[in-house]
Amino acid sequence: MALQGKIVVITGASSGIGALTAQMLSERGAVPVLLARSEDKLQTTAAGIQGAYGLFVCDVTDEAAVERTFGEILEQYGRIDILLNNAGYGKFAAFTEMESEEFADMMDVNYMGIVRCTKAVVPHMLTRGSGQIVNVASMAGKIGTARSVSYTATKHAVLGFTNALRQELRRSGIIVSAVNPGPIATEFFKTADPSGNYERSVSRIMMTPQHVSAKIVKLMDKGKEEVDLPGLAGFGIRLYGLFPRLADKLTYNLMNKK
Known part of the structure; x- marks a missing residue:
């Protein structure tokens, strides 16, 4: 019952794990508040939610829009219990094939989008003395x-931000x-x-x-600080931390499938 009645703001909620997590949270009695750029896609996500929900069109690269949207959410609901920073995308290409603008655009969404949304909610959570910020990073x-x-x-950048902010x-x-x-079987790969x-x-x-969505809901429910998925990969990451250069050489053919 830990999630019952919780107001959970979800960015990137129009598809994939954002949409599924919203549905699962609703089944647990939470109130998912859906954020994304496409209202049509948000309406599709909302159609699969049985309980109460919120819906706001918001581009996480637009600081003014983020501030306005979170202000409207706080005005409507009075609080934000959990923020799930899920908006993001990827594109796989060789370093020499990718323009500098593409680096900047991806950082603007994947990292600065999290910074903007987190800055919009932290002062409120500090005043209340409670809350949870969940950032979807990656094994990458x-x-x-x-x-x-x-x-x-x-x-x-997301993990560095998350770890430092936690402290x-x-x-x-x-x-x-x-x-x-x-890797998750979502529309992410249509772009990546x-x-x-x-x-x-x-x-x-x-x-x-x-x-993945079920694991995210469980992390929220238990108040955990981190989860690596799948679990076996998390064990491999710990070994990599101990022997990074050796691991690079031994796993090159296995890891570099792009």
């Missing part, structure tokens, strides 16, 4: 692979959490890998969005 934030330099950099807010009553998934080659190469370890 812990280990780099070829042809994902720009995406990996954004997720390293800063540790005695405030606010929980700061990171979710670090590996239009050829479908990478998706096919990792199909055996691809997680379902239902599995």
